Amino acid sequence: MSYYRKFLWAFCLFVCFQLPVQADPGYKLWLQYAPIEDARERDSYRVFFSQIQVMGHSDTDAVIRKELQLAGSGFFPGDDFSSVGESADPKIWIGKVSLLPNSVASAQADKLASLSEDGYALFALEGRVFVTSNTEIGLLYGTFGLLKAIQTRQPLTSLEVLENPKIQTRMLNHWDNLNRTVERGYAGFSIWNWHRLPKHIDQQYIDYARANASIGINATSITNVNANALVLTPVYLEKAAALADAFRPYGIKVFLTARFNAPMQLDGLETADPLDPAVREWWKKKADEIYRYIPDFGGFLVKADSEGQPGPHNYGRTQADGANALAEALEPHGGLVMWRAFVYSENTPTDRTKQAFDEFKPLDGKFNDNVIVQVKNGPLDFQPREPFHPLFGAMPETPLMMEFQITKEYLGQDTHWVNLASMWEEVLQADTYAKGAGSTVSNVLDGSLHGYRHTAIAGVANIGTDRNWTGHPMAQGDWYSFGRLAWNPDADIREIAEDWLKMTFTNDPSFVDPVVDVMMKSHEILVDYMTPLGLHHIMARSHHWGPGPWVTGGRRDDWTATYYHRASEDGIGFDRTESGSNALEQYAPEVRNQWRNPDNISLDYLLWFHRVAWDKKLSTGNTLWEEMALRYQRGVEGARWMEQTWLALDGRIDEAMFEHMRSFLAIQVSEAEWWRDACLLYFQQFSQQPLPAGVEAAAHDLEYYQGFRRFFVPGI
Ligand code: GCW
Secondary structure, eight states, X not given: OOHHHHHHHHHHHHHHHHXXXXXXXXXXXXXXXXXXXXXXXXXXXXXXXXXXXXXXXXXXHHHHHHHHHHHHHHHSTTOOOTTTTBOSSOSEEEEEGGGSOHHHHHHTHHHHHTOOTTOEEEEEETTEEEEEESSHHHHHHHHHHHHHHHHTTOOGGGOEEEEOXXXXXXEEEOOBOTTSOBTTOOSSSOSOOTTTTTTOOOHHHHHHHHHHHHTTOOEEEOSOSSOOGGGGSHHHHHHHHHHHHHHGGGTOEEEEEOOTTHHHHHHOOSOOOTTOXXXXXXXXXXXXXXXXXXXXXXXXXXXXXXXXXXXXXXXXXXXXXXHHHHHHHHGGGTOEEEEEOOOBOTTSOSXXXXXXXXXXXXXXXXXXXXXXXXXXXXXSSSOSSOOOOTTTTTOTTSOEEEEEEOSOTTTTTTTOOOOHHHHHHHHHTOXXXXXXXXXXXXXXXXXXXXXXXXXXXXXXXXXXXSTTSSSSTTXXXXXXXXXXXXXXXXXXXXXXXXXXXXXXXXXXXXXXXXXXXXXXXXXXXXXXXXSGGGOOSOBOSXXXXXXXXXXXXXXXXXXXXXXXXXXXXXXXXXXOSTTTTOGGGGSOHHHHHHHSSTTTSOGGGHHHHOOBOTTOBOTTSSBHHHHHHHHHHHHHHHHHHHHXXXXXXXXXXXXXXXXXXXXXXXXXXXXXXXXXHHHHHHHHHHHOOOOOTTOOOOSSOHXXXXXXXXXXXXXX
16 A cells, blocks of 8 residues: 555544544434533532432333433533442432331421322432432433433532323323324334344334433323234234333333224134123233233223224214223223223214314213323314313213324424413413313313323334434424323423423524523424414315315215315305314303304414304404404414524524524425415415415415325325
8 A cells, every 4th residue: 555545544534533433313213312511510410420329129210320421421422421320429319209218207297298109309408319219210300300400400419300290191192103104103113123123122112211200101002092902912012012111110010902892803703792791702812912912001092983093883872882891801901991092984964173072071080990081182173273172171970081193293393493382381271161261171081170080191103213213303392292291281391392492402592592492492482384264174085195175085084185175255254163073062151251262262273163244354354264364374474484494593503403493494484385375276266366565476376286286205
């Protein structure tokens, strides 16, 4: 080799080692544990972090030690954390309440007495920090609480935290198929690599468990509700068991989706009739078998009699008959049935939004003790804005759980930035008036309103094989917020957003403040450019991406847009008052009275419940047509403002992340314009009025938007 070549080689090697390893901050989610840059802050935390004692030696304690090691090496690069947790003279003490030194226990008696299962306390006393709980999992949650305090730069010497989860089962629902496609998934394929399971436990499963435990999620249903019965066979149970084993130290239980006719599909029974003794026996044997693989199996999540899924209707039985057959099988093992209320049929002539209530309300009290009915946030289907589901507050004898959709099927899928917590908060804080004013949906869910024996909440996961898990970097925040709201449905969503931003990106207020502001306004902005004034279900057919107010005809009327908006020259909107479908009667009188009058109802829900003439004057002083056009325009301007706000943050965070967001925001702005233009051109055919001043005209004609085709949209 010539001298010159040798030199070139040496130079290349030198350069390679100098370059930072290709950063992939997205993978680490909110558990970045970035170095603490400010020297004074670093020193003050290091004093504590260098002397930690973890009292226990269970698998969960091992997980705690490992997390501390990871966090320590991140916060204080270069320090040695190989024996973290072994300090004999601790500055941070992590252990169960029963092991607390007497003097500490008596000084904190009140706090400790109010710790419920898996709750934790963090407090500083005489120069030490204590992390304590009654359970091992509570200690893990407490450890994550401590790390969050450091990540968000809380001074440890004044820590005073008492956290009890308000909802017992806080779960993710994966709509993941066994072939690894994900229904309504926009972040790649399923992270469950069934082919390599059970022998290979990917690090990603562990990181998934860490992330979930850090926000208190304690259950996961790993397969699609449009279920494949194969998951209940030994080949797959062995694989599911391997996942359950990996998740156990993190306090996460595995649930599976059960296909209602599995007895027929798997073992050739002639029927799946839930009242047939052979069918009941089949489910019992199946449950026994599952518990041999997964001793702490959580239970079944079931979609029945909906969108082609088999169910008790096939045998003239009720939803309670169906749920109870499975519940009876799980009961001896302590398992739960989560039975979805998303039941509707094109053959039922009533308004689709009424059908779940009509079917389930009369069954209140008829479900076995280990059944929870899982209800979507609104009566239709995860639209950008829906009123709360009328079943909340109407089933005092049957535990109801919430189903939110974290994946953004109807909210821009993977490229729009919208903080879903704002939408969820609106529903959680809605007043059902079930027991007078203040009977919020959150109080239904946490069991305080009706004294439910089980409480639960689920979010349809937005997780996939994308390097950053969720496709959109900001969609990680939806996963995070879901966990925090599942733990406490009354938590402050601004605080949640701030914590998440600080943990994920930076504590720099010149980044955090404007971004929180965008997050808090983003939902309203999206609603404005997609479905203002209570419009709903006006998206494209089947893949649901982009506008499709013209969608009509086909196999099912209740899957079209015209069924819902009913636009004509006289006006627009679905009359759900007494003169129409009377869906309003499903709400408590106080709610009904607020909403029945088109002049009193919030404009946000106007066209959900009312049919309104185009030239009706609204409270804003605009006609309906003007208001609609102005809101679409306002939405577009909002999206542009989000983009501008982001562009001004250049240089404040990781460059690749900044660029990722920049390009997504450009997509969001152009899609907001697409929604506005397509919808206004379509509705203008009926309103027959010009666009009001300030609303930009579309670049193309309606035909162009209607002819717009896209192939292979993900998620179906
Ligand atoms: O929103 C609809 C989706 C379906 C989904 C269904 C459900 C899993 O378009 O993809 O199926 O809801 O919630 O069951």
